[in-house]
Amino acid sequence: MTKTYKIEVDCAHCAAEMEQAAKKTEGVRDAVVSFMTLRMTVEFEDGADEAAVMKRVRKSCRRVDDDCEVYLP
Amino acid sequence: MTRKQRRNLLRILLSLCLLAVCVTLDRTGLLARAGRAATPLAYLVPYLVVGWDVLRRAVRGIVRLRPFDENFLMAVATVGALALGEYAEAAAVMIFYQTGEWFQSWAIGRSRRNIAALMDLRPQVARRLLPGGEEEEVAPEEVAPGETIVVRPGDKVPLDGIVESGTSTLDTSALTGESLPLEAGVGTEVMGGFVNLTGTLAVRVTKPFGQSAVAAILELVENAAARKSKHENFVTSFARVYTPVVCGAALALALLPPLVSLTLGAAPLWQTWLYRALTFLVISCPCALVISIPLSFFAALGGAGRAGILIKGSVCVEALSRVRCVAMDKTGTVTAGAFAVTEIEPYGMDERRLLMLCAHAECDSTHPLALCARAAWGEPIDRSRVTDVREHGGHGVTARVDGLAVAVGNAALMRQLGVELPRPDDGATVMHAAADGVYAGRLTFADSVKAEAAPALSDLRRAGVRRLVLLTGDGEGAARQVGEALGFDEVRAGLLPGDKVRAVEEMIAREEAAGSRGQVAFVGDGINDAPVLTRADVGFAMGAVGSDAAIEAADVVLTNDDPRRVAVSILLARKCMRIVRENIALALVVKALCLALGAAGAAGMWYAVIADVGVMVAAVLNALRALRVRAVCPSAKTDRKETT
Numbered sequence: 001m002t003k004t005y006k007i008e009v010d011c012a013h014c015a016a017e018m019e020q021a022a023k024k025t026e027g028v029r030d031a032v033v034s035f036m037t038l039r040m041t042v043e044f045e046d047g048a049d050e051a052a053v054m055k056r057v058r059k060s061c062r063r064v065d066d067d068c069e070v071y072l073p
Numbered sequence: 074m075t076r077k078q079r080r081n082l083l084r085i086l087l088s089l090c091l092l093a094v095c096v097t098l099d100r101t102g103l104l105a106r107a108g109r110a111a112t113p114l115a116y117l118v119p120y121l122v123v124g125w126d127v128l129r130r131a132v133r134g135i136v137r138l139r140p141f142d143e144n145f146l147m148a149v150a151t152v153g154a155l156a157l158g159e160y161a162e163a164a165a166v167m168i169f170y171q172t173g174e175w176f177q178s179w180a181i182g183r184s185r186r187n188i189a190a191l192m193d194l195r196p197q198v199a200r201r202l203l204p205g206g207e208e209e210e211v212a213p214e215e216v217a218p219g220e221t222i223v224v225r226p227g228d229k230v231p232l233d234g235i236v237e238s239g240t241s242t243l244d245t246s247a248l249t250g251e252s253l254p255l256e257a258g259v260g261t262e263v264m265g266g267f268v269n270l271t272g273t274l275a276v277r278v279t280k281p282f283g284q285s286a287v288a289a290i291l292e293l294v295e296n297a298a299a300r301k302s303k304h305e306n307f308v309t310s311f312a313r314v315y316t317p318v319v320c321g322a323a324l325a326l327a328l329l330p331p332l333v334s335l336t337l338g339a340a341p342l343w344q345t346w347l348y349r350a351l352t353f354l355v356i357s358c359p360c361a362l363v364i365s366i367p368l369s370f371f372a373a374l375g376g377a378g379r380a381g382i383l384i385k386g387s388v389c390v391e392a393l394s395r396v397r398c399v400a401m402d403k404t405g406t407v408t409a410g411a412f413a414v415t416e417i418e419p420y421g422m423d424e425r426r427l428l429m430l431c432a433h434a435e436c437d438s439t440h441p442l443a444l445c446a447r448a449a450w451g452e453p454i455d456r457s458r459v460t461d462v463r464e465h466g467g468h469g470v471t472a473r474v475d476g477l478a479v480a481v482g483n484a485a486l487m488r489q490l491g492v493e494l495p496r497p498d499d500g501a502t503v504m505h506a507a508a509d510g511v512y513a514g515r516l517t518f519a520d521s522v523k524a525e526a527a528p529a530l531s532d533l534r535r536a537g538v539r540r541l542v543l544l545t546g547d548g549e550g551a552a553r554q555v556g557e558a559l560g561f562d563e564v565r566a567g568l569l570p571g572d573k574v575r576a577v578e579e580m581i582a583r584e585e586a587a588g589s590r591g592q593v594a595f596v597g598d599g600i601n602d603a604p605v606l607t608r609a610d611v612g613f614a615m616g617a618v619g620s621d622a623a624i625e626a627a628d629v630v631l632t633n634d635d636p637r638r639v640a641v642s643i644l645l646a647r648k649c650m651r652i653v654r655e656n657i658a659l660a661l662v663v664k665a666l667c668l669a670l671g672a673a674g675a676a677g678m679w680y681a682v683i684a685d686v687g688v689m690v691a692a693v694l695n696a697l698r699a700l701r702v703r704a705v706c707p708s709a710k711t712d713r714k715e716t717t
């Protein structure tokens with residue numbers, strides 16, 4: 001399953017780091033961050049609990065850039 | 074301007090003023106008299122006001138063992154300058170750097186707004202009509218086909234459907250690029266993304282939200298920036314290698330020359346070389362490149378989107394810029410997809426009389442060809458002249474017109490009536506007529522060529538397309554006529570959908586065999602040609618807002634059916650690639666020059682940072698040029714108002 005989230009991030013470099021961080025998060029098969037549209041598209045692993053995974057994604061993104069934000073529904 | 078941008082602008086201006094005060098006090102000697110620590114402390118104020126966040130991020134980078142970013146470069150360079158006693162310089166460098174950052178964020182915000190306008194398409198809510206006549210607000214995804222929704226004036230139509238009751242005017246421009254509003258009444262098909270302007274409508278939903286055109290377009294726009302081109306990936310990998318290399322080079326510049334001097338017995342000049350190394354670091358900041366390349370693509374996607382050209386990502390921009398071969402589908406692409414009389418061949422009477430007989434005999438028929446015949450006649454039909462109308466299902470009509478026994482229909486009808494045809498049918502769509510059992514002539518029908526088709530082809534030639542091919546499932550005769558009239562290089566008729574794929578594959582193979590990097594584009598109206606759209610290097614779905622499969626298969630979606638947009642897309646892509654190449658060249662050349670001058674000691678840190686911010690601003694402004702579609706092709710209509 002794939003879902004798109006709104007994000008807030010300041011620089012292209014930070015966006016690339018967020019992408020790396022999100023990709024490495026448990027439960028995420030693949031993640032793409034678009035700095036230009038401020039969107040993060042996350043492909044979840046089968047059977048993953050979406051809300052819990054996204055909390056982890058937000059946490060690991062914060063670790064690489066503490067100004068960033070991932071808006072969860 | 075966002076709140077953050079305003080705050081940062083204030084910080085920059087404030088520290089600029091503070092720096093001016095410091096410099097004045099310094100010049101007049103007041104600071105020196107106030108004590109030894111006064112000078113560095115005074116300069117630290119503007120330095121910290123403008124640069125504290127850079128320092129914080131640099132420290133955090135080091136703590137996390139991933140130090141090599143712009144913040145690190147700037148922190149090392151300015152702290153080094155402070156240590157060398159170049160206080161004013163340290164503060165100024167930081168101010169310039171932050172000015173550059175601010176400008177960047179402004180430029181990105183500007184082009185982001187273009188994409189945001191497209192994203193506004195997303196309908197937020199659907200009003201589902203409950204059996205009791207009440208309405209319930211739900212997410213568009215929750216409404217199933219067959220249910221009825223209510224669309225009030227000012228609402229966005231959330232889902233595709235058919236109007237059940239009510240009349241209204243709808244703004245379709247966001248989806249179709251058409252500036253004329255649509256008048257909708259009972260039975261009109263409406264699509265998600267239209268904006269209801271005047272009256273309340275009840276709409277029976279025909280498709281779930283996920284299959285609607287608006288969902289496919291949103292998906293395309295939102296993911297466009299994710300499909301990165303070679304150039305963008307180049308920039309990312311470049312930055313990853315570049316910064317460590319430059320830091321190493323700076324370290325070598327600080328250490329090696331003094332050490333060499335020492336071994337040779339000369340003065341080491343530690344300070345001079347350290348300063349040069351710091352200058353080197355400031356210059357090396359790769360921001361001009363890192364920001365302007367993705368920004369160019371983004372601006373191009375945004376600008377094109379505003380002109381009704383939706384491009385699926387910067388990979389497609391790259392391919393689009395190299396299109397050398399265009400294959401076009403005939404029906405719906407170069408022709409309007411509607412029939413019209415193209416030839417009148419009377420036998421033993423004049424053309425008007427033949428048309429009059431056909432039009433009157435067919436006065437009640439709803440057959441498409443009958444409609445065309447009446448349109449060709451052009452005058453009102455006098456029904457009192459027509460009697461004894463009999464429909465011969467699938468063959469034609471017989472009637473008495475002014476008392477004359479008239480038969481109008483296909484060859485089979487003529488045979489049935491024992492009328493001999495002067496020559497057999499040649500595959501074209503024709504209507505025969507007989508009067509009193511004698512052959513009276515025939516009308517030939519063909520799909521009418523769009524008025525924009527001829528200019529579209531000449532635009533394509535001017536855009537550097539070398540080969541234009543017409544592909545069609547229609548018969549040879551009609552296809553050749555259209556193809557030759559418009560100046561196609563090759564016409565392939567009688568093709569099944571699978572044959573079209575093979576034709577496009579042949580074209581691709583030919584380009585490859587010729588050793589060129591030219592790309593093959595296919596332009597179709599998206600009906601039944603998803604396989605070809607996928608197979609071509611660049612697939613254009615034209616006016617395809619009706620079909621989500623076509624939008625998914627295509628690389629470029631044109632929101633209206635004007636074939637001239639194909640050339641506009643190609644020109645826009647070319648312009649974007651030119652800008653990208655200019656920016657890469659500009660950044661690399663200026664940087665290399667400054668690095669050399671800095672290393673040699675000919676350029677100080679001031680020059681370095683001015684060059685750095687200067688190149689960045691120039692590159693970003695250059696990138697923003699890609700937003701402007703009108704400059705590419707003046708004939709391209711950009712109906713949507715300019716975002717200011």
